[in-house]
Amino acid sequence: MLRRLILLAIATSLVGMPALAKTVRTDTIRITPLEPPASGEIPKAAENDISLESAADQEDAADDSVVKAEDVPAPQVLYDVTALPTPVARMHDQLLEAATSGNIERLRMVLESNEMPPTLSLTEIVDPIEFLKESSGDPEGVEILAILADTLDAGFVHTDVGTAQEMYVWPYFARYPFSALTPEQKVEMYRIVTAADFAEMETFGVWLFYRVGIGKDGTLHYFVAGE
Template identity: 55%
Template structure:
């Protein structure tokens, strides 16, 4: 069924290395997720300083504290800034062709390649890299995931900072233990109930998410914590 994706099959294998809370995964630690083990290797060049470009691309799974106000969920794409709206439409059009190569001109027109995960090969050939994330050799599964994600509700976050972005789906910045029954139905369009159980133990949404900066720059399309 379209929209029900197994994390173990595609997404969680690609983790972005970022700052995590003390009870999240740390360097060298593994977490079992259906059939895969998540391992975050230490970065020998990490001196603790954050590069501004990396900060803009970073998209770690976010735990929302119970006392924080819930983010405003939007479904009306007419509220998006025009550059963001145009990019979303281009991504959806490309995804629905079934030809992953249609993403290449979008990536080439971007200020820099979007972050697709913790792998240096993504910059050498982003299309080939995306195919490795897909369950089929043509990359159509990853296109279907991209399409499902961009059809979900979104949130506008980190306003006024270098990390300001419009993020799909809103679950990426929403406490998963606060989801209503209708929101759970929305979530299960994207992942399975067993995947959700794994996420509950982690405390945050860990599947694919898309980030677009207000100027229309595609900053990331990735999964992980």
């Protein structure tokens, strides 16, 4: 029930978004350049052109940052957690131990030991454990612990190697092209989500269920669902 509510809320927020404008053919108009002012200041029209060009560049960069799973090549899927860097392995083990304990307060200690508060929601929250309890299908937060445990037991990927965003991401489906999934991989995936959940995510081309991201220094960056 929790999974479908998450996906339904995300899908609802996307309904009604304006369609992209159609491309309109334009003709080039040759304009005789003006003589530069003696003061060396940039003419007003030129300043506006620079501002518009800068805004267009920023918009293109923002568009490029949103990458659907279908737009990237299939990354290498990893399963051997013993090969993880020591700080990453330590955080992974602490999270998994807290998740399988059945006591969500055990997770509080792990979160508070983190270098920075991890992202648990796409909106602002006050108390992380209370938020996770509210997100769970039961009042004690056991379901959310089970989701965390299943996520950490799945295969993972090592992303953005050599950059400031280098990270280990569970499950690998969050960074894997859906069209490249084999029947065996779909069996792995259906241990985390239902076929109905996946059908909804496939519509948007992105993984919308829970995922975990741990930096190479062992910092937990997120345990979050949504886009």
